[in-house]
Every structure is written in C-alpha cells, then in structure tokens.
Amino acid sequence: MIRIGIDVGGTGIKIGVVDENGHILASEAIPTRIDLPFSEQITQMADCAKRVLAESGFTIDDVQSIGAGVPGVADKNGVVIFCNNLAWVNVPFRTEFQKHILKPIYIDNDATVAGLAESVAGVSAGTSSSVFVTLGTGVGAGIVIGGKVWSGAHGIGSEIGHITMMLDGEPCNCGNRGCLERYCSATAIIRMARVAVAEHPESLILSMAEGDPAKINARIVIDAARVEDPVAVQVYQKYISYLAQAVNSIINFLDPEIIVIGGGVSKAGDFLLTPLRQEVPKYAMYKSVPSARIEMARLGADAGIIGAAMLG
Numbered sequence: 001m002i003r004i005g006i007d008v009g010g011t012g013i014k015i016g017v018v019d020e021n022g023h024i025l026a027s028e029a030i031p032t033r034i035d036l037p038f039s040e041q042i043t044q045m046a047d048c049a050k051r052v053l054a055e056s057g058f059t060i061d062d063v064q065s066i067g068a069g070v071p072g073v074a075d076k077n078g079v080v081i082f083c084n085n086l087a088w089v090n091v092p093f094r095t096e097f098q099k100h101i102l103k104p105i106y107i108d109n110d111a112t113v114a115g116l117a118e119s120v121a122g123v124s125a126g127t128s129s130s131v132f133v134t135l136g137t138g139v140g141a142g143i144v145i146g147g148k149v150w151s152g153a154h155g156i157g158s159e160i161g162h163i164t165m166m167l168d169g170e171p172c173n174c175g176n177r178g179c180l181e182r183y184c185s186a187t188a189i190i191r192m193a194r195v196a197v198a199e200h201p202e203s204l205i206l207s208m209a210e211g212d213p214a215k216i217n218a219r220i221v222i223d224a225a226r227v228e229d230p231v232a233v234q235v236y237q238k239y240i241s242y243l244a245q246a247v248n249s250i251i252n253f254l255d256p257e258i259i260v261i262g263g264g265v266s267k268a269g270d271f272l273l274t275p276l277r278q279e280v281p282k283y284a285m286y287k288s289v290p291s292a293r294i295e296m297a298r299l300g301a302d303a304g305i306i307g308a309a310m311l312g
Contacts, residue, residue, distance in 0.1 A: 002058050003312055004049050004103075006068040007110070007304025008032070008086070014301075015048045017056040018309035022121030024302060026056035038091045046100030065104040065312025068093065069113035069304050073155045078107055081155070106311035112149050112158055113307030114297070115142020118260050120310050122299045129256040132297065133160070133247075134263035138173075139181035142307075143254070149311070161185070165246070183242040186218035186265050192235045193221045203231035222268050237275075244279035251284070251291050262297035269296065 002025065007014040009032060016027030030048050033041055053060065070093075072083030078094020094105045108116075115124075115132025124130035124144070132142040139161035143150040151157045161181035162174050169178025170191070182188055194213045197206045204224040209215040224232035247259055266272060277294050284291060299306060 001064040002056070002062055003064050003309035004053065004066040005113075005305040005307070005309030006045060006049070006066065007113075007308055008068060008070045008083075009110075009304075010071065010086075013045060013048075014305055015045065015052050016305035016309070017052055017058060018306055022117065022306045022310065024305055025058075026052050027305060028052050028055075032086065034087055038086070038088055038093075039096055041086070042093065042096045043100065046097055049101060060101065060103070063101075063103050065106060065309075066097070066101065067106045067108075067113065067308035067311030068097075069108060069110040069308040069311075071110045073109065074107035075155055078105055080107065104312055108149060108151055108308075108311055109140065109142070109155075109158065110304060111140030112142035112151055113311060114262060114299075114303040115144050115158075115260065115307065116149050116310050117299050117303040117305075117307030118262075118297055119144040119147070121306055122260070122303065123295045123297060124258045124260050127257040129254070130258045130260060131250050131254060131256045131292075132260045132262060133250070135185060135243075135261065135265035136263040137185060137187055139185050139246075140263075141250075143256075160246070160250070163249070165242070180246055184239070184246050186263075188242070189218040189221050189235065189239050189265070190216055192238060193232070196231050196235050200231045204229035205232050205235075218265055219267075222265075222271065226271060240272075240275045240279050244276055245283055247276065247280050247292075247294065248283035251280075256292050258293045258295060260295055260297050262303070266296055272296075 003018050005016050005018050012029050014029045016024045070083050073081045080088050080091040080093045111134045118124045119130050129145045134140045141158040141160040143158045162179045164178050165180040166178035170182040171177050172179035172182050193216050197203050208220045225236040
C-alpha cells in the first residue's frame, strides 16, 4: 500500500506518492493560488494527486490514505480552521477533497508533519520521542511521541513560536508581545542586525547588504559572523542565546529524546549546531542528568510530503 502526501506552502503545493518506508516514488508541484476559491484550489490538488498517482504506476485502490500539511491549524474533523497564507478560515478540506478522491484524509500543521517525517525516515527515526523545531520567518514545531504526532486537544499543541519569551517584549504578528519567534526566527536575526548596524554602520553586515538595511537577511548576518565581523558576531551570539533558552524550555517541559532543528536558519549547519550545543547546558536545571540530543534535520524539502503522507 502507498500513501499520498500534500505539502501546502505559501507559494507552491507539492504532492507525492510515498511508500511505507517514507520514500517518495513520484511527485509534482503546482502553484498556490490565493486568488481562487478554496474549492477550486482543492480541485487542482486532487487533479495533481491523480497525475502523480498515475506516474507512480499505482491506482486509487492502492492508496491507503491521504495527508496534508498546512501552514495553519486544522481540527480532527478535517476542517482547516485557519491558514493565513491561503486566506483560509474554517475550510472543510476533508469533505471537499473527498469529492474527488474518496480515501481517508488527515490534516495537520506543516511543522508537525515535518517532525513526523524526520521520525519516520530522518534523523530522529527509531527514537521514542522527538521535537522538530523549524526556524524560518517564524518558529514552528512538531511533537512526536511513541510514533504519533501530538497536536494537543484543539490542534495547537506545538505552537511554541507563540510561547511568551519576553514579557511586554517585541510585538508579534499574532497580536501578542514577546513571543518566542520574535527572538528565535530568521526574522529575529534580521531585526537585531538592523538595530545593530544603525549604531555601527561600519559593520560588514551593511556592506554585504549594499548599504541598504532593508536588504539585510539572515544569511548575510550569519556569513558576516563566520568571518568574525564584530557586530555580526554579537548579533549571532545573542540569537544563539535566545535559541538555547527556547531549547532548554522544551527539555524542561517535555524531556524528549531528541530535538531536531530545521528551517532556513538550519542551513548554517555546524555553525549553528556547535554553539547551540555548547550554550544549552548553561540553562539546564539538572546538569548531571542526560538531556535531549540536538541534531539537524536531514530530509529538507521532502519532509513536508513524507510527513503528510505518514499522518495516516
């Protein structure tokens, strides 16, 4: 038996046929169309799934289930309660999709399905518990315990990006202040760098951004830190400190076997992993007790399709 995985992104939707070992047998991508009614976008997804299925050499009868990872929140009835990137609110995804392909359909947050993928076919495979943390424009997470995702009683159980890290801190897009993602995301690196170069225009960061603070991105800051630009190093060390505190909070609350770091910032590789591993023990409560391994995600862009397929 095989499964179909759908990775719904803000600009593109990737759909693939996945075997029981988490291998993608065939895949295709279609553009995300926020200009379309949700029913038409879902029709396009179903049509793409049929094409990919035909390419893989399997038929509808071979499909065990279909899973979708969305950048938002879905309930247990298959309704996407909120998906900002597609401007979806209370969209009956399961009901609509089953008009085209009548198979069991499961839906969860995109970070959650990426975490599930890593636990099935990635760096956390074989572990009893894991937390996947994605560091991008925001911060998301996926919790897997005993081989099953944990999304909480209402589907918001892994929204660590909106845990309050700083009381009355930086304003967040969610409407609150001081959320963790305002300090641990790629956006946070950019914000801190722009403040720093305003005081230190001589920084390599500004030079690499062609003198325009608006062009600063996380990669520029990290690359400047690699060559030991003093301002970039200071910004990056502060970022690592915030991230280490976030990781320590996960350890104290869930005590998982492994914490997996993914998302755009994770492309820094060992330049991120090494100082993070060194910083986390500073905040540990039980310093003599073993704690979660911290590793980089392995599956990259394939994680969304694989994890979504494995929801079933």
